[in-house]
Amino acid sequence: MTSDPEFRRCPVSGRWVILAPERAARPIGLSHAKPAVRANAERAVCPFCPGMEHDTPPAVYTVGPGPDWRLRVVPNKFPAVRDGTGVHEVVIETHRHETDPLALTDDELAGVFVAYRERLRVLSATPGVEHVQVFKNVGAEAGASLAHLHSQVIATPMIPPDVWAETENAAQAYRQTGRNVFHDMLEQPSRLVAVADGFALACPFAPRFAYETWLLPTAPPERFEAVTDADCRAVAKLLRRFLTALDEVLGQPAYNWFLHTAPVRAGTPPHYQWHLEILPRTSRPAGFEWATGMFINAVPPERAAAALRERMPLASTTEASASEVSAPEISKTGR
Ligand SMILES: [Zn+2]
Ligand SMILES: [Zn+2]
Numbered sequence: 001m002t003s004d005p006e007f008r009r010c011p012v013s014g015r016w017v018i019l020a021p022e023r024a025a026r027p028i029g030l031s032h033a034k035p036a037v038r039a040n041a042e043r044a045v046c047p048f049c050p051g052m053e054h055d056t057p058p059a060v061y062t063v064g065p066g067p068d069w070r071l072r073v074v075p076n077k078f079p080a081v082r083d084g085t086g087v088h089e090v091v092i093e094t095h096r097h098e099t100d101p102l103a104l105t106d107d108e109l110a111g112v113f114v115a116y117r118e119r120l121r122v123l124s125a126t127p128g129v130e131h132v133q134v135f136k137n138v139g140a141e142a143g144a145s146l147a148h149l150h151s152q153v154i155a156t157p158m159i160p161p162d163v164w165a166e167t168e169n170a171a172q173a174y175r176q177t178g179r180n181v182f183h184d185m186l187e188q189p190s191r192l193v194a195v196a197d198g199f200a201l202a203c204p205f206a207p208r209f210a211y212e213t214w215l216l217p218t219a220p221p222e223r224f225e226a227v228t229d230a231d232c233r234a235v236a237k238l239l240r241r242f243l244t245a246l247d248e249v250l251g252q253p254a255y256n257w258f259l260h261t262a263p264v265r266a267g268t269p270p271h272y273q274w275h276l277e278i279l280p281r282t283s284r285p286a287g288f289e290w291a292t293g294m295f296i297n298a299v300p301p302e303r304a305a306a307a308l309r310e311r312m313p314l315a316s317t318t319e320a321s322a323s324e325v326s327a328p329e330i331s332k333t334g335r
Contacts, residue, residue: 038139
C-alpha cells in the first residue's frame with residue numbers, strides 16, 4: 001500500500017475523502033488537539049437517573065414497571081424541533097447511571113435497538129414526518145452533554161441532505177450496474193471486519209474518520225422498522241465485540257453512531273439497506289471539512305479493518321476467508 005495521498009469517492013454517499021496517511025506523522029503542538037479520548041466528567045445531578053422522572057416530560061415508551069423501569073423514552077425537554085416542525089426524543093438506555101455502552105448487558109443493548117425500532121415505527125406514521133433520525137453521542141468530544149447512557153431520535157418534516165444523497169447515489173449505482181452498493185460492501189474482504197449471525201461490520205471505501213465502521217445486515221429486511229427482537233440481540237452481540245476492539249485500538253475514543261434507514265415514504269427500494277454508521281472522533285473536522293464537505297483521513301480503511309479484525313475473536317468462516325484475500329480486491333470499488 002502506498003502512502004501517497006489518494007482521493008476516494010464514497011459509492012454510498014457520493015462524498016469525497018482524501019486519504020493522507022502521512023498526516024498521521026504531523027507534529028501536534030496544541031495540548032487539546034487530540035480529541036480521541038472520551039470525557040464524561042460530570043458536574044450536576046443526573047436528570048436521567050431513577051427518582052428524577054419529574055425532571056423529564058412523561059415517557060412515551062417504557063421497559064419495566066412503574067418506578068422499576070429499565071429503559072425509558074421521553075420527549076426532549078430542550079427540543080431542537082417541536083410539534084408541527086418535528087419530534088425530538090431521548091432514549092434513556094438504562095436505569096443505572098452508566099456512561100459506557102459496554103456497561104450495558106447484551107439484553108440491555110438489544111433493548112436499545114428494540115426501542116429504536118418501536119420509536120421509528122410510531123414516528124414514521126406521524127403526519128408530516130419525512131425522516132426519523134436515530135443517533136447517539138458518546139463522550140463530550142462527540143457532542144454528548146449528559147453522561148448517563150442515552151440516544152436521541154429526531155423526526156423531521158424533510159429528508160436531510162445526507163440521507164437524500166445516499167438514496168440518490170445508491171439508486172443511480174443500481175440503475176447503472178444492477179448492484180446494491182451496500183451488498184458490495186460485504187464483498188470487499190480487505191475492508192470487512194466481522195460477520196456473525198446475519199450481520200456484518202465493514203469499513204467504508206471512503207471513510208470520513210479513521211476506523212469509521214458500518215454495521216449492516218447480510219440479508220433483508222431493508223428497513224430497520226422490520227428487524228426482529230432476535231436481530232436486535234445479534235446486533236447487540238456484534239456491536240459489543242466491535243466496541244471492545246475499538247477501545248483496544250484507540251483507547252476509549254469518543255464516538256457517534258447513527259442509524260440510516262430509507263426515508264419514511266421511500267418504501268423498500270432494492271438499492272437501499274439500513275445500516276448503523278459508527279464514527280470514532282479520531283480527528284476534528286476543521287476549516288477544510290467545513291469549507292468543502294470533504295474529509296481528510298490519515299488511516300486507510302483497509303488498514304483500519306485489518307487492525308479491528310485482529311482484535312475481534314470468534315472469527316466466522318467468512319472472516320477467515322476475508323483475511324486471505326488482499327489488495328487486488330480494492331480497485332474494484334473505485335467507481
Ligand atoms: Zn444518571
Ligand atoms: Zn448512511
